[in-house]
Amino acid sequence: xxxxxxxxxVVLESGDAGLEVSGDLGTSxxxxxxxxxxxxxxxxxxxxxxxxxxxxxxxxSAAISVLLQWLRICRRRGIVVNxxxxxxxxxxxxxxAELDALFDPPAA
Numbered sequence: 001x002x003x004x005x006x007x008x009x010v011v012l013e014s015g016d017a018g019l020e021v022s023g024d025l026g027t028s029x030x031x032x033x034x035x036x037x038x039x040x041x042x043x044x045x046x047x048x049x050x051x052x053x054x055x056x057x058x059x060x061s062a063a064i065s066v067l068l069q070w071l072r073i074c075r076r077r078g079i080v081v082n083x084x085x086x087x088x089x090x091x092x093x094x095x096x097a098e099l100d101a102l103f104d105p106p107a108a
Contacts, residue, residue, distance in 0.1 A: 001013040001014065001015045001020070002014050002015070004019075004036050004037070004039075004040055005032065005033055005036035005037075007029050007032060007033075008023075008024075008028065008029050009023040009024055010022070010023035010024065010025050010029045010033060011023055011055075012033055012036050012037060014040055014045070017049065017050045017052070018046060018049030018050040018051055018052065018082075019037060019040065019049065019050075019051055019052065019070070020052040020054075020055065021033070021052065021053050021055060021056055021063070021066070022055025022056065022057075023055065023056065023057060024056075024057045024058060025056050025057075025058075025060050025062055025063040025066070026060055026062055027060075027062045029062075030062035030063070030065060030066055033066055034065075034066045034069050034070070037066070037069075037070050037073075038069075038070075038073060041070070041073050041074075041077060041079070044077075046079060047078075047079060047080065048079065048080035048081070048082055049074075049079060049080075049081060049082065050081070050082050050083045050084070050085065051067060051070060051071070051081060051083075051084045051085070052085040053067060053084070053085060053086050053087060053090055054085040054086060054087050055087065056086075056087045056089070056090055057087065057089070058089050059089040059090055059092060059093035060089075060090070060093075061093075063090055064090070064093065064094065064097075064099065067084065067103075068102075071084075071102075084103040086103060
């Protein structure tokens with residue numbers, strides 16, 4: 001794993017599978033984290049990937065905003081998102097907001 005961003009306990013790493021976010025992601029670091037991810041996308045290092053937010057410690061609209069922004073970038077660039085992994089708190093938030101269908105894999 002390569003660390004792309006680390007600030008206030010929030011870490012963004014890239015690896016063979018894609019991008020992994022961990023920590024207590026709140027509004028104070030969301031913009032900088034999103035930008036670090038966008039820079040990685042600009043380098044064109046992946047044709048397909050996993051976006052792993054399973055290490056995000058609490059439910060946060062900031063985390064969902066970053067994830068949605070990265071999904072838009074993937075769509076624009078034609079990058080296939082194989083999987084979106086969410087932590088239990090983020091899974092509850094997306095379910096409550098009725099956004100879970102955006103992050104679940106399509107039914108076979």
